[in-house]
Amino acid sequence: MVAAFAICGDLYHTPTRGCLEALADCLIEVGETGRIERMTRADEPAYASRLERADRLIRLQPGQCLLPGFVDCHVHAPQWPQLGTALDRPLEQWLDHYTFPLEAKFADTAYAREVYADLVATLLAHGTTTAVYFGTVHVDATVALAEICLEHGQRALIGKVAMDDREQCPDFYRDADVDAALAATAETIARIRALQPGEDHPLVLPAITPRFLPSCTDDLLAGLGALARETGCHVQTHCSESDWEVAHSAGRFGATDTAVLDRFGLLATRAVLAHSNFVTADDRAIIKARNAAIAHCPLSNVYFANAVLPLREALDEGVHVGLGSDIAGGSSPSILDNARMAMTISRLRASGMDAAVPASKRGAAGTSISVAEAFWLATAGGGEALGLPIGLFAEGAEFDAILVDPGTASSDLRMTGGEPNHDRFEHIVRCARSADLSAVWVRGRQVRNAR
Numbered sequence: 018m019v020a021a022f023a024i025c026g027d028l029y030h031t032p033t034r035g036c037l038e039a040l041a042d043c044l045i046e047v048g049e050t051g052r053i054e055r056m057t058r059a060d061e062p063a064y065a066s067r068l069e070r071a072d073r074l075i076r077l078q079p080g081q082c083l084l085p086g087f088v089d090c091h092v093h094a095p096q097w098p099q100l101g102t103a104l105d106r107p108l109e110q111w112l113d114h115y116t117f118p119l120e121a122k123f124a125d126t127a128y129a130r131e132v133y134a135d136l137v138a139t140l141l142a143h144g145t146t147t148a149v150y151f152g153t154v155h156v157d158a159t160v161a162l163a164e165i166c167l168e169h170g171q172r173a174l175i176g177k178v179a180m181d182d183r184e185q186c187p188d189f190y191r192d193a194d195v196d197a198a199l200a201a202t203a204e205t206i207a208r209i210r211a212l213q214p215g216e217d218h219p220l221v222l223p224a225i226t227p228r229f230l231p232s233c234t235d236d237l238l239a240g241l242g243a244l245a246r247e248t249g250c251h252v253q254t255h256c257s258e259s260d261w262e263v264a265h266s267a268g269r270f271g272a273t274d275t276a277v278l279d280r281f282g283l284l285a286t287r288a289v290l291a292h293s294n295f296v297t298a299d300d301r302a303i304i305k306a307r308n309a310a311i312a313h314c315p316l317s318n319v320y321f322a323n324a325v326l327p328l329r330e331a332l333d334e335g336v337h338v339g340l341g342s343d344i345a346g347g348s349s350p351s352i353l354d355n356a357r358m359a360m361t362i363s364r365l366r367a368s369g370m371d372a373a374v375p376a377s378k379r380g381a382a383g384t385s386i387s388v389a390e391a392f393w394l395a396t397a398g399g400g401e402a403l404g405l406p407i408g409l410f411a412e413g414a415e416f417d418a419i420l421v422d423p424g425t426a427s428s429d430l431r432m433t434g435g436e437p438n439h440d441r442f443e444h445i446v447r448c449a450r451s452a453d454l455s456a457v458w459v460r461g462r463q464v465r466n467a468r
């Protein structure tokens with residue numbers, strides 16, 4: 018519970034895909050649950066009286082504005098120490114050479130706490146109010162991440178990584194066997210749920226987390242599918258990320274990742290599928306039918322994917338899509354950076370990249386995304402992907418918000434007073450840095466104040 022308050026100022030959000038709402042002097046009243054109880058626009062008849070009666074009112078200064086909090090649908094929490102490094106090898110070598118040895122260190126829970134506290138604070142400073150985290154194979158370290166998110170006030174979905182295949186996973190870093198993997202996953206779910214007793218809408222949710230098909234035996238996949246059905250937990254995993262991963266599933270199952278995950282019951286309870294660059298039209302139809310979602314990770318895809326997500330197609334077909342930083346396959350903790358990269362990649366896909374090819378044949382015309390679509394992916398699209406009332410300002414939605422403040426000494430934004438409009442919105446989306454985000458709220462609780 019938080020004390021009820023009200024906040025009044027300019028705001029930008031994209032409640033539906035591609036549609037910007039720029040509102041001047043909007044009044045938002047937040048209840049004790051941290052949800053928005055009432056939104057009153059400046060041109061509504063009740064505005065003056067509600068503003069006068071507003072309790073604990075925060076008034077934004079000219080030039081300041083509110084954005085909905087960002088949603089990061091795919092983060093590897095233990096890879097935080099290697100951010101911005103180790104991007105020189107293909108995925109299958111990167112895992113063995115850099116990443117599994119790093120993740121193995123999280124057997125030391127004290128080390129995990131140190132890394133995770135820094136990660137969560139940094140993501141909040143970048144405006145990430147909700148994050149979907151892969152932990153490691155270790156139960157204690159994964160539960161510690163949940164505790165740290167609750168301490169810092171960040172909404173999160175968190176999973177102990179399940180990986181038991183002896184051929185694919187090193188002896189020093191895997192579940193001992195299928196039974197151990199299932200028991201540890203069930204224990205992690207129970208312990209994370211026990212951190213918030215009696216809470217109808219827990220801030221931190223457990224997620225079932227098969228690393229990806231190559232690292233899991235068939236028995237483990239089947240067991241995790243059953244556990245998802247039993248517990249109703251979200252599932253998170255990787256899907257059709259690279260040529261290597263696609264070839265693995267074709268050789269082992271004679272099917273795509275999406276079809277295999279569906280076969281094992283892993284798409285039934287709000288699955289978040291990282292990357293999905295190689296999904297076919299049939300795969301996308303399955304993802305849509307199961308109400309599952311794609312976590313698009315454009316920065317990471319440049320280095321590891323060998324291809325670009327057919328984002329335009331997925332969006333136009335109505336598939337849920339959010340953005341993921343994919344730390345540390347992606348080298349930025351900022352979802353805004355990833356929204357920019359999503360725009361950039363879509364532009365390159367649309368225009369083509371080979372100057373030796375004639376312009377008329379060079380790209381895939383009509384596949385680029387707009388600024389408002391990129392922002393939607395970073396906010397309301399992520400909320401829809403997770404099935405949570407977040408990423409927009411609306412009555413009943415959680416008050417997860419970012420205060421953009423161009424008035425700080427360190428700001429690079431070039432905005433003065435005036436009505437909110439599309440140009441100012443575009444300037445923020447393309448140019449804002451964490452230094453411009455001076456306050457952050459999650460569920461009505463102010464979790465960062467840099468003012």
Ligand SMILES: [Zn+2]
Pocket residue numbers: 091093255291343346
């Ligand atoms: Zn990943």
